[in-house]
Amino acid sequence: MQLSRKADYALRAVAYIAQVKKGDLASIGRIAKARAIPREFLAKILKELTRAGILVSYQGVTGGYRLARAAKEISFLEVIEAMEGPVRVNLCVDGRHCECSNEKSCEIRPFFVKQQEQISRALERQNFGSYTNGSR
């Protein structure tokens, strides 16, 4: 019941990029060093974040990454789901995977459905707006 290392790194990378001065780009090397993220793993993560429409990548020697949108429009949930797929605190909260024959009298599911709502709401509300240097 733990966030993957990959999603944790993704959050840290996006938070770092959110702090970069408007117009500037963050290079892989800079992010890796600043946030102690293994460089090759970071490259893979940044590629996936770009594919997910969270970052924009610029090639070349002076290339790097910037946010694809305003920092306050990127939620923790979006970044985590780009890495791990849908956040589900328990498989059963997604009705399709509720395997028991006793769904109606299930003792476990209602509790996790409630936890799911709470964590999803918290992750959706938490965005990177507060991490900017005020220029976004």
Add this chain to the structure above:
Amino acid sequence: MQLSRKADYALRAVAYIAQVKKGDLASIGRIAKARAIPREFLAKILKELTRAGILVSYQGVTGGYRLARAAKEISFLEVIEAMEGPVRVNLCVDGRHCECSNEKSCEIRPFFVKQQEQISRALERQNFGSYTNGSR
């Protein structure tokens, strides 16, 4: 960021055993059938729950399992941690694993520390007392 299948099965098994009439034992076969849990996996889980002091096991043809304590004294947290070890929504919430050099200005950790407190509290409060048949 999902509860393991093993911990989910453990919760379901304990909830089932909590419903068994006082003095009766729940056999592996009965629990497996009632909660659609693969029998061999369940046997392993029940052994671990016994080792953790959550269940008591009785050997023999008429053997089976009962709770080691009153159902309301067994929390979801205890059962999950017996299966997965300490619940940590993110590795960094445990100070020893906070790897960044920027702990003081970290953008991510305070959010997860808060989530950790909330989920731990919810899992600690949730016990199996409401699942008994009133005889405990």
